[in-house]
Amino acid sequence: MANSNAFETIIGAIVVAVAAGFLYFMYTSTGAGSVAGYEVTARFSSADGISSGTDVRLHGIKIGTVSGLSLDPKTYYAVAHLSISNDVKIPDDSAVKITSSGFLGSNYVAIQPGGSEKMIAQGGELTNTQGAVDVMGLIGRAVMGGGK
Template sequence: MSDDSRAELIAGGLVLAVAAGFLVFAGSARMVPASGYELTAAFPSIEGIEKGSEVRLAGVPVGRVSDIRLNPETYYAEARISLPDNILLPSDSAALIQSDGLLGGAYLELQPGGSLDNLSPGDEIEDVQGAVSLLSLMMKFVDSQASNSE
């Protein structure tokens, strides 16, 4: 084996090792914490949120969306939220879908309430705000400009 082919083989091995490292890192970033508890929240629209999406509290990642299902009776999207045991939310807390930016992804933001009672594992966050569609906002703006010019 020549020195050139050995160098190519080593370079190829390094590229594969770096790619495998990225895959392991990306997979571990989406994992749900091993210990903790789950809450549910039902949204009229959960656009942009998927299984594995971040759950943030005061902008700090504290959990993940572990599952999303459509409730066939209410036609709402029910999200299961996994949180660590040390994050206790008041029972009047809110869950809002936020976006990272104009072209960024979405995440679920938790806003703690002021109640003295905390949510228990399996409880539902009742105060929710669904996703706001940028396209529908733009269409409303265009429609309002068209009606103002008449």
């Protein structure tokens, strides 16, 4: 009887350790922990497909994450709060768009650097933005006859 209880205790401890390891792996690999850096904002007419933790990429390289989303009550635009790595300086005239990693890929925020020599500062706003494209809507219009 004592051997059975000891065996069950060991198996239980192994299961708990594996579950904790899995949770740690998921937390670190999904970018759930925000990137240490400075925060800037960008306003989009449509923020479909992004949420807190979504990647922010520059030429395909992850440089930050979306730290939050809010709604501007005056313009009804989605305001994305972007946490950018301190190592990366972004020109203040850079273009920002929501795009996907392919037809079935997840969305991310892509930054295309501008030519300005002035860099965006902590709390600044990137104003050259393009919201998410409704791919399924475009496909539906193409299939149904082109939006007559």
